Amino acid sequence: MRSLIDIAELSLQEIDSLIATANDIIDNPKKYADKCRGKKLATLFFEPSTRTRLSFEAAMYELGGNVLGFSEAQSSSAAKGESIADTAKTVSCYADIIAMRHPKEGAPLVASMNASIPVINAGDGGHNHPTQTLADLLTIKREKGSFDNLTVGLCGDLKFGRTVHSLINALRRYKNVKFVLISPTELRIPEYIRESLKKDNFEVVETTDLEAAMSDLDILYMTRVQRERFFNEEEYLRLKDSYILTTEKLANAKQDLSILHPLPRVNEISVAIDNDPRACYFKQVLNGKYMRMALILMLLGVE
Ligand code: CP
DSSP states (O other): OOOBSSGGGSOHHHHHHHHHHHHHHHHOGGGGTTTTTTOEEEEEESSOOSHHHHHHHHHHHHTTOEEEEESSGGGSGGGGTOOHHHHHHHHTTTOSEEEEEESSTTHHHHHHHHOSSOEEEEEETTTBOHHHHHHHHHHHHHHHSOSTTOEEEEESOTTTOHHHHHHHHHHTTSTTOEEEEEOOGGGOOOHHHHHHHHHTTOOEEEESOHHHHGGGOSEEEEOOOOGGGOSOHHHHHHHTTSOOBOTGGGTTSOTTOEEEOOSOOSSSBOGGGGGSTTBOHHHHHHHHHHHHHHHHHHHHTOO
């Protein structure tokens, strides 16, 4: 039995295989309509979500399975003090696979150590979000054809941005990837990630200036400054509009730039950009469902 807590647990061959399955689902959805008949996915969401929870649920329904779960901690027995370990043991009696989101880093790992069914990390605090990365990877592959030789700009909250941490962890395994890390000083990438990239001799540029970096980028991964990760409201208000991508700021961008965002967006990308052919963030949303379908099939061992 296997869980997915960190994107690095998947080999490059497994990522290729998940992408191949997702592409086949896109081309032949009917082939997959009964693959999980009789199986149940439990979505245990202790933190708000639109895309991740609903795409997991849509994924399981489109595989012919069923879904149960909760969408906030207050409607579960966590509100009465139940531990993650006991919740995981309990849900193992009802479901075949768990997708868990939790505000505390490491909670899905604890669940996986106590569950008798696979656990998927659907986002743990400011740590990791491996299935968002699967959505990102399918999007990059479909837009660019390859993960090699890309200059990837990551912009916004790089400190608490779990999608950023997981995406760097995935892309660092491909050839000649250059990272441009664009953030306010207060929201720089965590030291352990910076040091690890340096140790492995990656070309990394850190800057506060999005416009100056723009012309080099093949991918621009925008992120939201996350109110829920701040202890201090004033600090959030000061930093929240650090980067707002507008049509004018794309003046020097490559014609084949791909603009990604894990969403939700607050106002860091102007809605005017939604109609630009380089905007990929709603494609990412759909790709997330297909990659979660592929992942569920893999973890349940369905042929
Ligand atoms: N990208 C993402 O995790 O979105 P939600 O918070 O809506 O699930």
